[in-house]
Amino acid sequence: MSEKITALIVDDERFSRDELKYLLRKQKAIELIGEADSGESAIMKAVQLQPDVIFLDVEMPRTNGMEVAAAVQELKRPPKIIFATAYPDFAVEAFRHEALDYLLKPFEEDQVTEAVKRLEKILGKRPEESSVNKPPSKLAVEGEEEIYYLNPADILYVYRDERLTKIVEKERVFETKLPLKEIEQRLQPFSFFRIHKSYLVNLEYIDRLVPWFNGAYQLVLRGSKEQLSVSRNYVKDLRKQLEL
Incomplete structure (x- = not known):
């Protein structure tokens, strides 16, 4: 099992540390083990925490950061370095210190995700998985007298309609009082993506995008x-999810 x-x-x-912590906590592959507010503290914690x-x-x-990078490269087990700064001018010097990546403030989630993917590839580590913690295979929807167990693979899309959330399959529509946000969390292990504040779609059923107006699109589902x-x-992120 990989660490x-x-x-x-x-x-x-502090604000920059908090912003980066928020984004990194969304990355399952990352475990935050410390933070430092100065170069001197960084070197000390790098030695202690490895x-x-x-x-x-x-x-x-x-x-400064370049001096920290040079210092920690002398450690017996030097860490990888990803510079996270507001200044693009230091990029060339950063890579002289064998930096793996160079993130610019304000940080973007996509940018952080790509950096973590490169880390995983280089370090050969993946988030831990446990058969005990595997997500359930069915989505439970409680009706008036029955509980329906839906296969996420059969769901085309989900949307919020006033006080109800509606779950659409090819032949049937189910209703639940659960908020869309909660349904989205339950379907997170599966191939669902938010295309609008009120809509989630199953990426497996997307057939094509049709340009509409003002940069928006219409989505056609099989x-x-x-x-x-x-x-x-949501268009940019949706295209990233769909395209090779």
Whole structure:
């Protein structure tokens, strides 16, 4: 069973540390084991904690990020370095220190995810999985007198309609009082994606995107005559999910 990637965050600005912590906690492969607010503290914690990777700011008082990177490379088990900074000008120098990646503030979730994927590939680690913690294979929907157990693979899409959430299969529509957000969390292990604040779709049923207006699209699903609106805020991420 593979271990998680242990990470240390180094930045003299608390807001930046908190922002990066929030994004990294969404990455199942990462385990945050510490943070430091100065270069001196970073070197000390790198020695003590021996992280797999340091997310490292460049501009810090006294000992800057480049000096920290040079110092930790002398350790017996040097960590990987991912610079996380507001200054693009240091990128060339960063890679001289064998930096794995260079993240620019304000951080974007996609940017962080790609960096973690590269880490996984290089370190050969994956999030731990346990048969005990495997997600259930059915979505339970409670009706007036019965509980229906739906196979997520049969669900085309899910949407919120006033006070009810409706779950659409090819031949039938189920209703539940559960909020869409909770349904989204339950379906997270499966291939569902939010295309609008009120809609989730099963990516396996997407047939094509049709341009609409103002950067929005209409989504055509196999097995459904209805076209769904894709908010322009979700189009870019949806295409990333669908395209090779």
